[in-house]
Amino acid sequence: MMISVILSCGKSSNPTPINPVDPPVTVSTFSNPLMNGADPSVFQKDGVYYYLQTNGSSINLWTTTAMSKLASATPKTIFTPAAGGQNSRNVWAPEMFYLDGKWYIYYTAGNGTDISQRTWVLENSSADPTTGTWVDKGKIFSPDADFWAIDGTVFEFNGSRYFLWCGRPDLTNVNLTQNIYIAKMTNPYTLEGVATKLTEPEFSWEKNGFGVNEGPEVLVSPDNKPFLIYSASYCGTDDYALGMMSLKAGGNPLVKADWTKSAQPVFVKQPQNNAFGPGHNSFFKSPDGKENWIIYHANSATNQGCADKRNIRMQKFTFKADGSPDFGEPVATGLQITKPSGEK
Template identity: 50%
Template sequence: MKIINRYLSGVLLSILVISCSKKTDTGVINNGGNTNPPVVTVATFSNPLLSSGPDPWVVQKDGVYYFTRTFGDRISIYPTTKMSALGNALAQTVYTPPSAGIAYSRDIWAPEIHYLQGKWYIYFAADDGNDVNHRMYVLESSAATPVSTYTFKGQLKPTTDKWAIDGTVLNYNNQLYLIWSGWQGDNTPGTQQLYIAKMSDPYTISGDRVMISQADYAWEKSGSSVNEAPEVLTNPQGKVFLTYSASSCFTDNYALGLLTLKDASDPMVAANWTKSATPVFSTNATNGAYGPGHNGFFTSPDGTENWIIYHANSSAGQGCGDTRNPRMQKFTWNADGTPNFGTPISIYVKTAVPAGEQ
């Protein structure tokens, strides 16, 4: 009898378990009606992207991002398919200048990579070891990617040939323009303006320069009266903006300003550029971002998000050296079409990677 009772008890327990489980229309058992969604893991990164990297720049083509920055003695490029994983990319040197004594052999600053008219161009500032001789120069490559061998094309020289750094290119209505930071005179350190000139091709300036911006507000004059590092930004409606860095980079007040080009106007006319009265991106001590500036722009791999890349110091008073490190964050557009960069996000805090990276 004990054996039979044990047998019956086992059968009854099996029936009870089965009766408590329900099958869906597809035949899958849903135990106890548990409808908790599965845990979704979101890929993240944190700033800074590298421990050092002043004057960051990135260009993207065919699914690859090409990052570069100031090294001083060479130009190197980091290729990566994920900007959030820039720290895993290998820097590959594409240009080392000639020996000392050449006009462009020393102090190589702020290189930018541009793909124009089917070729790669790298614009950079350099001198012979004497800062007053800084000028803009350009390299050219016809290779499939910018990680290649380059031909030195020469100096980008307007009629008024003065100190020049931080060159970038505006392609507007099928006309190329070079925009850079320079001195008005021959030896005026500490005072920098923004200039523009037409280009007859990607390595030649035609005609003279026109000044489109100088330090007007107090926030542009901390330490020095500086406008530098111009960068072109176009919104989805085709409106053209120019970010720039203001004040001395030796101060924590280094910040981003914004110029707006009047619609359907001539960029060579200074009056067609309107300056915002306040900075659009500035120091956030709480988040470990001091003197943010010298930026660039890129989009997420799936093309749905806009991102700004910039450098900043992690502590106060670190100045204008290699402690400046590259950071990135997503930005949006205001209702009037202007960019909204927000405030520098905190370092070492996990942030979702650009859309399409997962």
């Protein structure tokens, strides 16, 4: 008997199965720490986050549209001071702002001796701060308070502009107590009038190591109430923490009596979360503007001090019914955290 086999043209009797293509995996979380570093600062404009941190010898600028991906951004060195100058060494805590149509960076530097540390200003008229020329505008200071000064920042409120910084008034450098001062600004690189000492270390949690109030950052609540968030105690201790002051309704930022200091810190170490000495923070909003975030540095183990083991962390925070911020506690390293809303 003859058996005929008929094969259809162009088709296999045993077709190879087609594997479906998996859609790309969207990563919706991140974990702390983001990267190594200290004294983080973020400025947000037109969907871009501009990030700076202490480098020591120069100023580097990171740009990103997603803060959770900060570590993958490539920093650009935008300023290196000339050797031998009064601002040539110990370049600390740069912060960037866009004021009157130009970019400004406020940073701390000296000649290499600790007592020489002062606050300085750079200006860039380019629309893109990663391009153009950064012009050294010199030292920014109040004539009545021309002493050791670090951690400068700008606070704009009710049509006026103020400069806040940390100062150590003892010119002999024997008393290391650090206070926070404020003065009104004539322009982005000039102060007017007499400086006001807003806060000095008073409570025991502000005096670990020695008395320190530094790293001022002003946070304005959704109901337009300003809060001064600052770092307290020596950064070389595990007990470096965040304190808070609030400005009364209708208060004058230049009047110390119009500010109220919280008797307890608002953000402290959590050994069980590998968070020691959390502080020197900055704030930013999520890309869609719906969430508030704090970025700060901390150590991952005890007794690591003010050195290169510090790392950068961020987490979401909310506001309480009275308008004050609720930062919670430093979240654990390695914990998966949902990314800021609106990130792509």
